[in-house]
Amino acid sequence: MPNGSLADWLSPESVAPLSWPMRLKVARDAARALAYLHQQMPSPIIFRDFKPSNILLDEKWNVKLSDFGLARLGPLDGNTHVTTRVVGTHGYADPEYVRTGHLRTDCDVWSYGAFLYVLITGKPPISLYLPTNEQHLLEWVGDGKFRLIVDPRINGQFPSQSAQELATIAENCLLRNRDLRPKMSHVLNKLDELIMDSLLETIPPFVLVVDRERVTDRWKVSNEQQSLTIVKVKRKRRFICLPHLGYSKK
Incomplete structure (x- = not known):
């Protein structure tokens, strides 16, 4: 892909950081892709390994999901889940899926929530080289100090309200109770509203x-x-x- 993967742009070695509007666009496009897999295919497809390195960016910065090697068909015939061997990437895999082996579309929703915090902070979900209290991203961001957690390479060029609302979407995706997590179509609608509100603030x-x-x-x-x-x-x-x-x- 002309613009590589999202992981390339979030890396500390990246030539230039992604702007806040571009991060919102990537979040929205990625949500649309998962919503399509979950709710618009003849049978739901669970991606199972949703992470920045599997998000490719074309010449117009549109998101393309890659590496469907771990994808599985979702539950059919009224079943609530698929029982399968646990696979995925540490830090992005739903803890409930890891614990039970029960695969559902909301496993991707949890992964998407973890991805949003990576997108907001520019940090990977697990960084063993950081101080102990900062090694696990989802624990570190829990205090909600958005001016401290947003990727410093943006140099404060983002609306604080926008960051808080994006983090709220992430928190809802990360709910421990799987039944309370939103559908990706709902997440997509929220992101469309967030992007529109951001435009109205700046135009x-x-x-x-x-x-x-x-x-x-x-x-x-x-x-x-x-x-x-x-x-x-x-x-x-x-x-x-x-x-x-x-x-x-x-």
Whole structure:
């Protein structure tokens, strides 16, 4: 893939860190991929090894899942789980799956929650070279001090509220009670809302549009560089440009 794997960009050796908006995009795209596997296939597919090194980025920074070698069909015919030999990557494998061998789609949901904290902090789930109280990421981030845990390479260039909301999504995915974990489609909806709210916080009150073509309640404008969608947001009394995100309306 032109932009390698997400693990490459989260590595301390990375040439440049991923910006906060790009991290949100990756989180959203990855959630969409898992939601598709879990809920839109003829039979649910459990990825079983969801981690940054298996998330590839194409030339437009779109997420592509790779390495389906450990993937399994989910439970069928009313069964609640598949019993299987435990495999996966330490730090990303659902503890309940490791304990029982019972594989369900919510095992991927737990892995996704661990992945979100890796995305937020830029740290791997287990780092034995760090001080003892920081070696296990999911224990270290539990105090919720977001300004301290967000990847320092971003240099504070992120909305604090956005980081807190992303961490809340992660915490819900990491619930010990598997039945209380959200579906990936629900996670995807939450991330769409989070990205839209982040856009509304940063976009000026009005965007001047020229050469616009009216299409119902939206406008499309194109030039040689890119195509944008202009959407009227009534509750905000303004127009907003949504590059690369497609049409959305609040």
